[in-house]
Amino acid sequence: MVNLIWVGMTIIGLVFAIINGRMEEINEAIFKSANEAVTLCIGLISVLVFWLGIMRIAQEAGLLEKLAKLFRPFVKRLFPEIPDDHPAMGYILSNMIANMFGLGNAATPLGIKAMEQLKILNGGRDSASRSMITFLAINTSSLTIIPTTVIAIRMKYDSASPTEIVGPTLIATMISTIGAILIDRYFHYRRTRREVK
Amino acid sequence: MQWISTISLWLIPIMIGFILIYGTLKKVPTYEVFVEGGKEGVKIAISIIPFLIGMLVAITVFRESGALEFFVSLMQPALLALGIPPEIVPLAIIRPISGTAALGMMSDIVAAYGPDSFIGRLASTLQGSTDTTLYVLTVYFGAVGIRKMGDALKVGLLADIVGIAAAIFIVTIMFA
Numbered sequence: 001m002v003n004l005i006w007v008g009m010t011i012i013g014l015v016f017a018i019i020n021g022r023m024e025e026i027n028e029a030i031f032k033s034a035n036e037a038v039t040l041c042i043g044l045i046s047v048l049v050f051w052l053g054i055m056r057i058a059q060e061a062g063l064l065e066k067l068a069k070l071f072r073p074f075v076k077r078l079f080p081e082i083p084d085d086h087p088a089m090g091y092i093l094s095n096m097i098a099n100m101f102g103l104g105n106a107a108t109p110l111g112i113k114a115m116e117q118l119k120i121l122n123g124g125r126d127s128a129s130r131s132m133i134t135f136l137a138i139n140t141s142s143l144t145i146i147p148t149t150v151i152a153i154r155m156k157y158d159s160a161s162p163t164e165i166v167g168p169t170l171i172a173t174m175i176s177t178i179g180a181i182l183i184d185r186y187f188h189y190r191r192t193r194r195e196v197k
Numbered sequence: 198m199q200w201i202s203t204i205s206l207w208l209i210p211i212m213i214g215f216i217l218i219y220g221t222l223k224k225v226p227t228y229e230v231f232v233e234g235g236k237e238g239v240k241i242a243i244s245i246i247p248f249l250i251g252m253l254v255a256i257t258v259f260r261e262s263g264a265l266e267f268f269v270s271l272m273q274p275a276l277l278a279l280g281i282p283p284e285i286v287p288l289a290i291i292r293p294i295s296g297t298a299a300l301g302m303m304s305d306i307v308a309a310y311g312p313d314s315f316i317g318r319l320a321s322t323l324q325g326s327t328d329t330t331l332y333v334l335t336v337y338f339g340a341v342g343i344r345k346m347g348d349a350l351k352v353g354l355l356a357d358i359v360g361i362a363a364a365i366f367i368v369t370i371m372f373a
Contacts, residue, residue, distance in 0.1 A: 002295045006255050013258035020263045033257035037250040040304055041242050048238030056234020058216045061223040099328075105241060111333075112340040119341045127345035128338070133352060136337060140293070140330035140353040141360060146209060147325030153304045154321055159312035165321040166208055167201035168367045172326035175367075176360030183355045187348040 040156065047152035055101050064101075068093035078138070078181065081121070081131045088117035092135055100143045111139060130191075134184050141180035144173055201371060245297060252301035260305070281365060284316045288323060293330040293357045300324065319368045327360035 017026045058064055068090070075093055082088050091114035098107035114135060122129040128136075147169050154162040220227045259265050269283045276283045288306060292299045306320040330353035338346060 002298070005291070005294060005298065006251065009255040009259040013255070013260075013262040013264050015262075016264035016267065017258070017262035022262055025261045026258055029257040029261040030254055033253045034250045036257075036304075036308075037253040037301070038246055040253075041246045041249055044245075045239055045242040048242050049235040050238070052238040052241075053231035053233075053235035054213055054216055056237075057220040057225055057227050057230050059234075060225045060230050061216070061220040063216065063219055105237065108336065111337050115337050115341045115343070119343065126343055128343050128347040128349050132338075132343065133347055133349045136334060136349045137352045137356055139337070140328050140333045141356040142326060142328035144325055146212070147321075149300065150303070150321045150325045153300075153307055154312040154317075157304075157307050157312045157317075159317075161205075162312070163209060164202065164205050165318055165325065167203075167205040168318075168322045168364070168371055169325035170204065170208075171201065171367050172322055172360060172364040175363035176327055176356055179359030179363070180352065180356035183359070184348075184352050187352055191348070 040153065043156040044149060044152045047148050047155070051102060051146070051148045055103055058101070064094070064097050067097050071096070078134055079131050081129070082118075086117065086121070088114055088121060088131075091117060096138065096143060099139065100145050102144055102146055102148050111135075130188055133187070134181075137180040137184040138177060141176040142173055143177055145170065245300075248297040249301055252295070252298040253305065256298070256301050256305050260309075280369075282316060282319065284310070285319055285323065285365070288320055289361045292323065292327055292361075293354060294332075296329040296332055299329070315368070315372055318372050319364065322368050323361060323364045326364050327357050330354060330357055 014026070017023055071093060072089070075096065076082075076084075076089065079089070079092065082092075091110050095107050095110040095114055098104075098110060115132065118129060118132050118135065119125075121131070146166065150165065150169070151162045154165070217227060220230070265287060269286060272286060273283050276286065284306065288299060288302045291302055303320045303324040307317045310316040310320075312318075312321070330350075334346065334349060334353060338344075338349070
């Protein structure tokens with residue numbers, strides 16, 4: 001999918017460049033944007049290092065576990081199929097908390113662990129269970145509290161207030177997560193109704 | 198909408214302060230742990246360089262050739278009727294598919310229109326408020342061998358549409 005989009009964008013761009021006679025601009029664009037990508041990543045280092053450093057302190061202090069405990073009662077209601085004290089629940093919670101604080105690299109292995117447990121709960125079948133779909137829906141709607149990379153990019157392009165989008169992002173995230181939960185519930189309702197018929 | 202701006206301004210400093218005080222109370226060697234965690238940030242930033250170069254070059258070729266302009270102008274009437282700024286459409290389409298492509302496109306938009314323009318703010322909010330549905334789906338299901346995805350893809354993509362609509366709505370009432 002990504003391969004197709006990548007090649008597609010480039011080739012369509014090249015064809016348009018031929019039609020519009022913009023070969024000179026294209027040549028410049030290729031090398032300029034490659035350069036831009038490198039400076040962008042270098043610019044990301046500052047924010048990423050600071051944020052991941054702070055988050056490591058939160059992790060070591062046991063703050064993330066504490067938060068997971070706090071969220072447990074709410075999250076349990078989203079996954080009625082998971083028994084109390086099943087390891088799947090712990091992984092799901094840690095994954096959600098890690099995602100919230102922008103620890104994508106820590107979140108992914110936890111998410112996979114959660115999926116493994118959910119598969120065991122589902123009798124090892126190769127089809128997605130209700131809990132798996134709910135977990136994915138919440139995950140893909142993203143729960144980020146602080147969009148660190150976005151702030152870094154805004155800083156790089158001299159925004160007067162790089163963090164002014166934190167509030168709007170937070171609200172948009174909440175709406176999309178609530179939306180994901182509702183959509184997931186609706187599809188579950190549709191599936192079970194079909195099964196009854 | 199003053200309170201949203203206040204959240205934007207206060208959230209990060211308060212979180213940092215809280216974490217540092219909490220860590221100190223829990224006797225965490227804060228500075229050493231900070232440095233240790235920070236090293237991971239360097240690794241991540243360096244490791245995404247090739248991804249970002251690939252995507253940014255493709256996006257720039259697509260834009261500089263006039264292709265982007267052409268497709269956006271095709272969709273313009275329909276989008277304006279719905280209140281969607283046409284400039285944001287490529288980002289909205291690519292966001293669920295590839296995280297780095299979206300990151301490249303978002304920085305491209307911010308560079309072209311300015312971070313404090315309406316489009317720049319919208320792109321920033323959009324980038325932060327939804328995740329790469331297809332990536333999460335392939336990685337999580339792929340890792341444990343789930344082949345029948347059920348409604349997962351539909352639910353994920355519909356949630357993305359909700360997120361995109363929410364971002365447009367909030368940025369419009371806050372900044373327009």
